[in-house]
Amino acid sequence: xxxxxxxxxxxxxxxxxxxxxxxxxxxxxxxxxxxxxxxxxxxxxxxxxxxxxxxxxxxxxxxxxxxxxxxxxxxxxxxxxxxxxxxxxxxxxxxxxxxxxxxxxxxxxxxxxxxxxxxxxxxxxxxxxxxxxxxxxxxxxxxxxxxxxxxxxxxxxxxxxxxxxxxxxxxxxxxxxxxxxxxxxxxxxxxxxxxxxxxxxxxxxxxxxxxxxxxxxxxxxxxxxxxxxxxxxxxxxxxxxxxxxxxxxxxxxxxxxxxxxxxxxxxxxxxxxxxxxxxxxxxxxxxxxxxxxxxxxxxxxxxxxxxxxxxxxxxxxxxxxxxxxxxxxxxxxxxxxxxx
Numbered sequence: 001x002x003x004x005x006x007x008x009x010x011x012x013x014x015x016x017x018x019x020x021x022x023x024x025x026x027x028x029x030x031x032x033x034x035x036x037x038x039x040x041x042x043x044x045x046x047x048x049x050x051x052x053x054x055x056x057x058x059x060x061x062x063x064x065x066x067x068x069x070x071x072x073x074x075x076x077x078x079x080x081x082x083x084x085x086x087x088x089x090x091x092x093x094x095x096x097x098x099x100x101x102x103x104x105x106x107x108x109x110x111x112x113x114x115x116x117x118x119x120x121x122x123x124x125x126x127x128x129x130x131x132x133x134x135x136x137x138x139x140x141x142x143x144x145x146x147x148x149x150x151x152x153x154x155x156x157x158x159x160x161x162x163x164x165x166x167x168x169x170x171x172x173x174x175x176x177x178x179x180x181x182x183x184x185x186x187x188x189x190x191x192x193x194x195x196x197x198x199x200x201x202x203x204x205x206x207x208x209x210x211x212x213x214x215x216x217x218x219x220x221x222x223x224x225x226x227x228x229x230x231x232x233x234x235x236x237x238x239x240x241x242x243x244x245x246x247x248x249x250x251x252x253x254x255x256x257x258x259x260x261x262x263x264x265x266x267x268x269x270x271x272x273x274x275x276x277x278x279x280x281x282x283x284x285x286x287x288x289x290x291x292x293x294x295x296x297x298x299x300x301x302x303x304x305x306x307x308x309x310x311x312x313x314x315x316x317x318x319x320x321x322x323x324x325x326x327x328x329x330x331x332x333x334x335x336x337x338x339x340x
Contacts, residue, residue: 006257008212012140013201014338015082015150015208019303019310020070022059022191024160031167031187038170042177049187054273058190058298060160067098068106070193071156072113078152079114082197086115090148091139092122095131095155097227097301099124110154121148128225129269130328131155131302132194133336139198140210150199155303159189166231185225185234188272190298194306208322213336214258216250218242225329243327244278250333251283258337263289264320265312269327270294270304279325291315302328316340 028049032039039046049055061067071094079086092114094107111122125135132155139151166186169175201209221242225234254260266285268276270293280287293300293308300307305326316322320340327333 005216006212006214006254007137009140009210010144011201012143012198012210013204013207014136014210015084015197015199015204016078017196017306017310017313018074018077018081018194019307020074020077020193022061022070023064024060024062025057026060027057028055034167035170038175038180042175042180044177044180048184052272052274053188054295055188055298057296058159058188060163060191061158067096067156067158067191067193068109069113071096071106071110071154071195074156074193074195075110075114075152075154078195078197082199084150084197084199087117089114089116089120089150089152091142091151092116092120093135093139093151093153094122094124095126095135095153095302096124096157097126097128097131098156098158114152127332128328128330129299129301129304130326130332130334132306133324133326133334136196136198136210136324137213137215137334137336143198143200149203150197152195152197154193154195155301155306156193157191157301157303159191159298159300162186162227162229162231163189165229169231181236182233183231185236186227186232188294188299189232190300192297192300192303192307194303194310196306209339211337211339213334214250214254215332215334216246216253218246218331218333221331224331227329239329239331240275240278242331243275243333244282246331246333247279247325247327248282250335254335260323260335260337262321263323263337264340265316265322266290266325267305267309267312267322268325270297270308271299
């Protein structure tokens with residue numbers, strides 16, 4: 001296969017990865033209570049979010065912080081941990097799905113909030129839940145090319161507004177079981193923020209090398225999950241089947257160049273127990289090597305994978321092989337290996 005489907009990075013390292021939790025915990029039991037009239041009318045049992053998705057809690061922001069403010073905080077924290085001054089940053093990529101408006105980009109506020117110089121490129125990369133992995137790859141490529149020295153990749157997500165609109169809609173008297181099933185995945189979403197700082201390996205010999213990976217597109221599935229600020233319509237079974245097929249295809253194609261069967265840790269995009277367990281089983285992975293955050297954070301979109309990585313940093317050792325794996329609505333998948 002030709003093109004950019006398999007890629008290697010020569011001089012890029014992950015210097016820091018951080019996360020910020022949203023403060024308001026919203027349990028699945030609370031959502032069941034809010035939806036009680038519709039659940040009774042449709043004869044649907046309570047506890048579906050726990051039993052089917054494995055999501056018992058998710059988080060919302062409160063009035064003290066918005067998603068882009070959280071992305072700024074995560075970025076500042078990552079720069080401090082990396083020991084990189086804002087003035088040395090040449091690139092900021094915001095990978096959030098969440099946005100308040102079509103323009104300007106979310107990145108401009110974050111660029112300003114971090115105090116980055118006017119010479120620092122800044123823009124949004126939107127690719128559903130795969131955005132952060134794409135952002136890391138793009139930043140690494142620009143470092144390899146010598147165009148920049150340091151990059152900050154961020155994602156801040158806010159599920160609260162979308163879920164409140166969905167709850168209101170699902171309480172309407174004309175809602176059917178089909179309507180409920182189509183919007184069920186929206187209730188698994190969560191809020192949070194994450195950031196990573198990437199720099200040249202030549203200047204940071206002890207940092208975590210971003211080696212490269214593989215990417216694949218299955219865009220014939222572009223209509224399986226479509227969302228906006230008001231809600232998200234999802235063909236759950238179709239998304240599972242199409243996503244699993246795409247991941248397996250990418251995994252098999254990568255084996256000629258990459259051996260990922262014995263990685264020390266697999267950091268996956270966190271959707272639900274159904275999706276994660278299906279991939280783990282299909283690839284015959286050791287579940288002990290697959291950290292999870294979705295039970296208490298839900299699906300935090302593109303921020304889910306870096307949040308999980310950030311929360312596991314203290315459990316990783318130098319020399320560990322780490323694989324970051326994501327699938328985004330559309331469908332797209334990418335896998336990137338990091339040598340810790």
